[in-house]
Amino acid sequence: MARTIRIEPLEKEAFAPFGQVLTTEGAHHFPINNGKTERFHDLASVEIGGENGRTLISIFRGQPYPLPLTLSLVERHPLGSQAFMPLHDRPFLITVCPDDNGRPGTPRAFLTQPGVGINIARNVWHGVLTALEKEGDFLVVDRGGDGVNLEEFTFDEPYTVTLT
Numbered sequence: 001m002a003r004t005i006r007i008e009p010l011e012k013e014a015f016a017p018f019g020q021v022l023t024t025e026g027a028h029h030f031p032i033n034n035g036k037t038e039r040f041h042d043l044a045s046v047e048i049g050g051e052n053g054r055t056l057i058s059i060f061r062g063q064p065y066p067l068p069l070t071l072s073l074v075e076r077h078p079l080g081s082q083a084f085m086p087l088h089d090r091p092f093l094i095t096v097c098p099d100d101n102g103r104p105g106t107p108r109a110f111l112t113q114p115g116v117g118i119n120i121a122r123n124v125w126h127g128v129l130t131a132l133e134k135e136g137d138f139l140v141v142d143r144g145g146d147g148v149n150l151e152e153f154t155f156d157e158p159y160t161v162t163l164t
Contacts, residue, residue: 024059024137033128036063042144053079053145059087060138062131071095072158074104074125076151080143084129085117087137094118095127095161104153109161125153 024040032039040059074097086092091112097104104125120126143149
């Protein structure tokens with residue numbers, strides 16, 4: 001006699017003994033990036049070793065920015081990398097800066113291909129999440145825990161980021 005397993009709806013409570021369901025529904029969230037992005041924070045706990053740090057998985061919902069873009073603020077995370085994987089099929093913009101004696105150097109801007117994500121290395125100056133065309137969700141993996149893991153820098157004179 002064969003044993004049957006019935007497929008059941010995926011619900012948080014039913015799945016809890018095995019892990020976490022990743023969804024924005026009912027998640028703790030707050031605005032970031034001057035209100036242009038809604039961060040659905042800490043959706044799952046990735047188990048890692050160590051006493052102080054832990055990996056976070058979040059979904060960021062980015063509002064679209066028009067081009068040309070005024071780049072006045074960059075940030076970096078000295079204690080961990082930050083990965084962004086779009087959950088849509090549209091490109092997004094990444095701005096990064098080399099380090100120049102503890103300050104951001106001249107920025108560079110890159111346009112992704114649809115469905116392509118990035119992982120920004122630890123301590124690299126970068127612009128905020130920059131969705132284009134329309135609102136988009138991004139799966140984000142970054143570090144949480146003890147220590148200050150965010151530094152921001154405002155340029156005295158902003159840059160304009162354009163396609164031409």
